[in-house]
């Protein structure tokens with residue numbers, strides 16, 4: 001118990017004093033996850049919108065697949081990306097394994113289905129409301145997609161935040177493809193796993209506190225977005 | 236006064252093709268074994284304010300949607316000015332739904348959006364949108380989010396938005412169905428002003444009083460057919476079909 005108390009005290013000290021190791025790890029985590037979410041948005045938003053607007057055979061199957069992919073086990077994604085990036089794999093020559101790029105790729109793959117599925121649902125609901133009005137104004141398909149995405153922007157931002165939440169908290173995939181290399185690919189979750197197993201609870205707890213604060217922050221942001229007057233009128 | 240609708244130039248000032256006359260020939264729609272439109276022939280010519288009447292479920296809304304090419308008919312054809320309708324001419328046809336669809340932006344941005352789609356240059360859009368709101372008596376609400384406006388205000392905005400592109404024809408599907416008497420009056424005034432300004436109007440309603448106030452011409456729809464069509468006077472005073480007579484006397488069973 002005394003150990004625990006001491007570890008907590010040390011953890012707060014590390015956070016409060018902006019310990020360089022801790023700051024480096026947090027910084028890398030944020031860079032990786034923000035990049036992954038932005039990249040996932042570039043794929044997920046148009047993909048979701050296309051599924052909402054287009055009518056093609058196999059659309060139902062695509063939607064079921066998308067919803068199932070939302071629950072992809074991170075370790076499986078990590079393993080598949082590891083295989084793709086390993087020296088013998090198809091992307092081996094790029095030399096991305098055990099770099100932050102590999103981690104961005106892994107988190108992106110985990111987040112794309114979330115963003116695409118939420119976008120699909122959101123845009124489809126809005127389309128039911130808007131479609132006839134836009135068509136009588138003379139809006140074409142591309143214009144319709146753009147308008148739907150823009151007018152659904154608050155809900156879509158929520159999807160991006162949810163994606164960020166999943167990315168930053170994920171450990172199974174990044175530990176496989178990143179390797180948890182000190183000063184290179186060590187992010188909050190992998191550091192917590194390692195330090196805990198080594199018995200260095202202070203750093204693990206400090207990082208855990210920050211991760212928790214981020215999770216609360218993201219949820220607070222989502223809630224604020226939902227509640228603002230702007231959302232009532234524009235969301 | 237709003238500028239007179241010029242049949243030759245559209246909202247963007249470029250020469251645009253006409254939409255009038257709108258002609259529906261042999262329009263038929265069947266769904267789930269029911270005949271919803273049963274070989275309707277109808278022509279909307281430039282000029283009169285036509286009121287389409289008929290009991291609930293007669294097919295009035297469906298007919299209007301078919302004429303605006305929102306719903307493809309199972310049989311029959313719709314032509315605009317003798318040619319196949321196309322999206323490029325959509326801004327020349329204004330359409331107002333019973334339940335207004337407000338985009339998630341301010342009132343004036345709803346109008347600007349319609350002008351943008353119609354190809355009006357950016358510099359002109361702001362001025363035209365502001366003018367359209369003034370004409371519709373909504374300028375004090377220009378900056379308000381459209382979706383927080385009252386039902387009556389939303390419907391007036393929907394009409395302003397439909398008129399902003401200076402359409403040749405304005406189709407309205409029961410625009411006052413859920414509104415109180417003063418909002419209804421405001422909309423009737425707005426529509427009459429547009430008509431005086433040169434816009435051809437087709438107005439769906441089953442409110443007899445409203446039809447009497449507005450109509451030059453009446454088309455009476457019953458069971459997916461046009462049961463009767465003619466000048467308003469004759470329709471109200473000497474209807475030729477039994478269905479129309481029964482409707483006017485309030486004893487028509489749908």
Ligand SMILES: Nc1ncnc2c1ncn2[C@@H]1O[C@H](COP(=O)(O)OP(=O)(O)OP(=O)(O)O)[C@@H](O)[C@H]1O
Pocket residue numbers: 266271289290291292293294295296297298441
């Ligand atoms: N997409 C559709 N599928 C099946 N039935 C439809 C469809 N659209 C309309 N109907 C049916 O067609 C009939 C005519 O509908 P419509 O909305 O045109 O009536 P209306 O004359 O406008 O009636 P109201 O005065 O109540 O608005 C109704 O019985 C309706 O249930």
Ligand SMILES: [Mg+2]
Pocket residue numbers: 295296297408409
């Ligand atoms: Mg109707």
